[in-house]
Amino acid sequence: MEALPTDVTRPIGVFDSGIGGLTILKELRRALPHEHLIYIGDLAHSPYGSKAPETVKRFASQITRHLLSRKVKLIVVACNTASATAGETVRQLAAPVPVLEVVEQGAAEALRVLEELGEEEARIGILGTETTVTSGIYPDTIRMLADRRGIPVPAMQQQACPLFVPLAEEGLWEGELPDMVARHYLDDMKAFQPQVVILGCTHYPLLSRTIARALPAGTRLIESAPAVVKSVKLILEEAGMAATTGEGLTEYHASDSVDTFQRLAGRFLDTHLDLVHHIDLDACEDREE
């Protein structure tokens, strides 16, 4: 196994099926002003949430190989579906480069908040895409983390919410229509009365007010972004890999057209992104087969 790369100017790679991971990138950019960040949005293959695990694995491998060719010092899988199906594949390909993925970060944060609340009958709700929910990755990860900490495994209930992604991408974050969609998905979840609900898709934080309205008052919504930022900082500092001077570059790469990425990302982040590059992820040299 190679040693960890130690050049602090090496970039951090962040990827998602599309623009959802920008909610993570934004927080990283704010917290780590000196780091060079490379974001890859695989819009040509978006969304991952309804696709088969082996297909998502193939896409994630292509992106990981590309990021490694850019000599990244750390990879953030900023897509719950990719974390759920391809997290292990990315880790193996990338080693010894450390890989952080949103599922483990979100699950850990949910348990932390539950402990803080100190409820006797802990209940966690999990919202995600069809592929993430079917994979069972959140319940598995929560069980694993609870065992590791020697605490009881909380009661869990999952709900797939396929319309949330197109609602978020259309900018329909609040209003009568999103409220009705949220009630459609969350009536059973409301009855379950969870203390915390994991927003298990990077698009969902945009709908957080709408989601909160459809759940019992006081339900804590868990986003993975703050936990990801904390873990990235910790890993870089402990390994002596943190950049500490200069203004960090942010590069955006889209596997679909640059225009499409700018249009969607602009609506999504309410800002205009100037420097977006095209990237061909299907190029033969990037393929495994």
Add this chain to the structure above:
Amino acid sequence: MEALPTDVTRPIGVFDSGIGGLTILKELRRALPHEHLIYIGDLAHSPYGSKAPETVKRFASQITRHLLSRKVKLIVVACNTASATAGETVRQLAAPVPVLEVVEQGAAEALRVLEELGEEEARIGILGTETTVTSGIYPDTIRMLADRRGIPVPAMQQQACPLFVPLAEEGLWEGELPDMVARHYLDDMKAFQPQVVILGCTHYPLLSRTIARALPAGTRLIESAPAVVKSVKLILEEAGMAATTGEGLTEYHASDSVDTFQRLAGRFLDTHLDLVHHIDLDACEDREE
């Protein structure tokens, strides 16, 4: 230019970004019991509707090359987005094999119905994905067909309806939620008072009752499937290429997993599809670059 293939047992190729084109395939299967039909659903890259034209062209070229390797005698582009952005590319690649696409068929049918109604101020509404609407392919095609027939160009209004595809795929075809989504998109269209409205996406016929409720009573909804069937029959008969004996095979190929295709298609057509094959459309030999 090669001569047209004349072996009547050669298959007909039908493709779509996913399962929407099955609404066309179903009608072809019913009307042409002796024909061998090959359906390709490009689920790995689905949906096309929000992607850039050059990306969709690349996907459509891969599929066309695959169908040509199967010696098809005719190709049906059963996806409005692919018709809008890659119709010409597919035609050039396939020549001399004839190519029919849903946009021209739907536009012609809309004009035919308008003529039948004999209204003085003809108004056509067009519903489609974001990419289809932005392409302007329906207004362009309607203008071209009207000019060719020497009739006045009708007034036209377009509306993109991005949530209709996930609603259709989730099986949410009727009810309070689809009604609200339809009203959200169609309030302006209702005020326009079109005599005919083109369902410019192969998913939309599943929502036709909901769409009808959001429009003025009596609005005629135009699907492309019946027009496609009529044209396919005509072309095959005129060229002496129609199969007239035996039971026609139906082959399904999915670029995502077979399970995903079966699950979505089953929900979509309310039937179980046994023979679904996996197809790798990203394979290098199929690539242009």
